[in-house]
Amino acid sequence: MMDMADQIAEEPIIEVRGLLTKFDDHVIHENLDLSVRRGEVLGIVGGSGTGKSVLLRTILGLKSPDGGNIHVFGKDLEMLPEDERRAQERRWGVLFQEGALFSALTVAQNVQVAYREHLHMGQKLMDELAAVKISMVGLRSGAADLFPSELSGGMKKRAGLARALALDPEILFLDEPTAGLDPIGAAAFDELITDLAHTLGLTVVMVTHDLDTLHATCDRIAVLAERRVILIGTIDDMLQSEHPWIREYFHGPRARAAFAGK
Amino acid sequence: MAETSGAKGPSGRGAAASYAVEEKAGGITFRPAGDWSVAPILAIDDELRAFAEAKPAGESAVFDMSALIRLDTAGAWLIDRTAASLEAQGVKVSYQALKEGHKILLDKVGEGGLPKPTMPERSSLYVEIVGRIGAALVAMWSEALVFVEFLGHVLATVWRSIRHPSRFRLTPLIHHMEKAGFDALPLVCLLTFLIGAVIAQQGATQLRRFGADVFTVNLIAIIFLREVGILLTAIIVAGRSGSAFTAEIGSMKMREEIDAMRTLGLDPMDMLVVPRVLALLFTMPLLAFIGDIMGLIGGGVVAVMQLNMSPAVYIERLRAAADFWTFGVGILKAPFMAVVIALVGCRAGLDVTGSAESVGTQTTSSVVRSIFLVIILDAVFAMFFTAVGL
Numbered sequence: 134m135m136d137m138a139d140q141i142a143e144e145p146i147i148e149v150r151g152l153l154t155k156f157d158d159h160v161i162h163e164n165l166d167l168s169v170r171r172g173e174v175l176g177i178v179g180g181s182g183t184g185k186s187v188l189l190r191t192i193l194g195l196k197s198p199d200g201g202n203i204h205v206f207g208k209d210l211e212m213l214p215e216d217e218r219r220a221q222e223r224r225w226g227v228l229f230q231e232g233a234l235f236s237a238l239t240v241a242q243n244v245q246v247a248y249r250e251h252l253h254m255g256q257k258l259m260d261e262l263a264a265v266k267i268s269m270v271g272l273r274s275g276a277a278d279l280f281p282s283e284l285s286g287g288m289k290k291r292a293g294l295a296r297a298l299a300l301d302p303e304i305l306f307l308d309e310p311t312a313g314l315d316p317i318g319a320a321a322f323d324e325l326i327t328d329l330a331h332t333l334g335l336t337v338v339m340v341t342h343d344l345d346t347l348h349a350t351c352d353r354i355a356v357l358a359e360r361r362v363i364l365i366g367t368i369d370d371m372l373q374s375e376h377p378w379i380r381e382y383f384h385g386p387r388a389r390a391a392f393a394g395k
Numbered sequence: 396m397a398e399t400s401g402a403k404g405p406s407g408r409g410a411a412a413s414y415a416v417e418e419k420a421g422g423i424t425f426r427p428a429g430d431w432s433v434a435p436i437l438a439i440d441d442e443l444r445a446f447a448e449a450k451p452a453g454e455s456a457v458f459d460m461s462a463l464i465r466l467d468t469a470g471a472w473l474i475d476r477t478a479a480s481l482e483a484q485g486v487k488v489s490y491q492a493l494k495e496g497h498k499i500l501l502d503k504v505g506e507g508g509l510p511k512p513t514m515p516e517r518s519s520l521y522v523e524i525v526g527r528i529g530a531a532l533v534a535m536w537s538e539a540l541v542f543v544e545f546l547g548h549v550l551a552t553v554w555r556s557i558r559h560p561s562r563f564r565l566t567p568l569i570h571h572m573e574k575a576g577f578d579a580l581p582l583v584c585l586l587t588f589l590i591g592a593v594i595a596q597q598g599a600t601q602l603r604r605f606g607a608d609v610f611t612v613n614l615i616a617i618i619f620l621r622e623v624g625i626l627l628t629a630i631i632v633a634g635r636s637g638s639a640f641t642a643e644i645g646s647m648k649m650r651e652e653i654d655a656m657r658t659l660g661l662d663p664m665d666m667l668v669v670p671r672v673l674a675l676l677f678t679m680p681l682l683a684f685i686g687d688i689m690g691l692i693g694g695g696v697v698a699v700m701q702l703n704m705s706p707a708v709y710i711e712r713l714r715a716a717a718d719f720w721t722f723g724v725g726i727l728k729a730p731f732m733a734v735v736i737a738l739v740g741c742r743a744g745l746d747v748t749g750s751a752e753s754v755g756t757q758t759t760s761s762v763v764r765s766i767f768l769v770i771i772l773d774a775v776f777a778m779f780f781t782a783v784g785l
Binding site: 266 | 432433434437440441467468469472476496497499500503504506748749750751752753
């Protein structure tokens with residue numbers, strides 16, 4: 134697996150070319166290019182309203198692009214027949230901003246949905262694996278039988294991550310993963326993401342505002358502004374950039390605190 | 396030497412999962428091979444569980460991981476589970492040729508320990524039946540108490556509004572009067588007209604056998620003015636506005652808007668409940684009145700067409716058949732039913748908990764409960780009016 138990953142490391146796992154998205158006349162992205170390498174952790178940053186979440190939703194196929202194309206695993210999702218598209222979707226996991234757990238199911242059942250629907254797994258192994266995922270994301274085992282309405286915001290997020298990881302996806306999409314977690318939980322979350330990315334050859338694409346997360350987990354950062362990705366690179370590239378927004382973002386007081394002594 | 400292999404993964408992510416067990420002096424060697432990820436391992440799960448639970452030969456087990464191509468958390472769980480099970484039986488487990496990445500995974504899945512089953516144990520049928528009946532009775536009783544308490548709360552709020560008219564919200568009242576009252580007019584008119592016509596038509600057919608078909612008019616007048624007009628209106632309003640009240644207030648509750656109101660020093664009773672209750676209280680009698688008229692018109696159309704009665708004669712006979720109290724008995728029930736429907740609807744909305752599902756449950760139960768209560772109320776009124784001789 135790792136050897137294979139090394140071989141095709143050069144070929145991007147996600148390739149966005151000339152993307153155009155708009156709502157009615159309001160253009161969100163224009164001529165946006167982005168490529169994500171296999172095995173990397175990519176953070177997407179940008180000001181409010183620059184369409185970070187929209188970009189994520191477009192890559193996931195939840196919103197059709199109005200122009201340009203998106204290749205994930207080398208295939209254009211728009212062109213795939215229904216069953217191949219479903220198979221493709223099983224190879225990624227998504228953590229939505231508020232967790233988006235199914236409110237009628239317990240946390241354990243939420244995790245088990247994919248096992249039950251896609252793999253027709255037996256109840257015993259499903260219970261075991263759900264418990265593994267639940268403890269992996271740092272929830273106590275008692276949380277397995279709780280319904281989403283009984284969880285705190287941070288717990289919902291962790292439960293959502295457990296569900297996203299159920300099938301051990303190759304790509305993990307995270308929308309504001311650490312928002313709503315306490316600093317200790319957020320740091321543990323960062324560590325978990327790094328861990329998993331390392332062990333599973335997981336590719337992570339996250340939208341985040343958390344500078345600590347950016348610093349702790351991301352290999353590269355893509356900056357969304359002016360309707361496109363204006364810069365993609367490492368933290369050092371960001372720090373050296375002369376673009377006014379990037380300067381403000383990465384040299385602001387909070388950034389200095391996050392990067393202090395590193 | 397035993398060898399087991401599982402099916403190829405559906406997405407073709409690698410080879411099948413398999414393992415081999417080799418017995419040596421003083422212990423065994425356990426050799427997982429191939430793709431140990433979530434889909435392929437399904438085929439070997441049962442066998443591996445049986446292997447781990449059976450008492451193996453020897454004192455030690457070496458897990459030789461050299462042939463393992465791919466490992467994900469599900470596969471790691473299987474290996475960790477096997478190791479834990481062997482260790483519980485006194486076998487010393489050690490790993491060989493363990494890749495760094497795989498080690499992190501094994502450590503990670505081992506943190507949680509053995510899970511407990513997520514399905515609750517079922518108790519016996521007898522206990523279940525008795526338990527559910529008891530729970531339902533207790534729930535009914537506490538619901539009745541809650542309803543009375545809520546009624547008191549609303550009355551207190553209304554009284555406060557009367558003493559301090561500045562607290563009173565006129566705009567939402569008018570808004571809800573329009574939505575729950577005026578907008579319901581077409582539906583109420585159409586349905587009462589049709590039911591009036593149907594009752595007249597059926598009544599005329601039956602009464603004609605006795606040569607008493609002129610009494611069709613009495614039938615329509617009494618049945619519509621006393622019972623059907625108001626009952627039909629109440630059921631339409633419960634289905635239309637009671638459910639809307641629950642869904643509106645319920646989704647506000649779900650999105651914490653009600654809590655937000657409280658923190659801003661606004662009373663949800665003032666803002667949400669009282670305007671709705673008063674709106675129905677004011678509009679239901681009007682709706683019922685219009686429903687009565689439409690029912691009589693519907694009956695009249697049938698009378699004119701089927702009984703060859705002139706409209707003037709129909710109106711003359713109506714006057715003879717019904718006096719003011721025939722109408723009064725019906726319309727007097729309207730405000731009571733209005734209050735019941737509005738209270739049930741609003742209360743159910745406030746009972747919504749965090750989930751979207753609960754909005755649905757509460758909306759259904761609000762409609763069912765208010766229709767049930769409206770019919771009970773109607774029966775109580777029927778007994779009351781009989782007793783007082785109206």
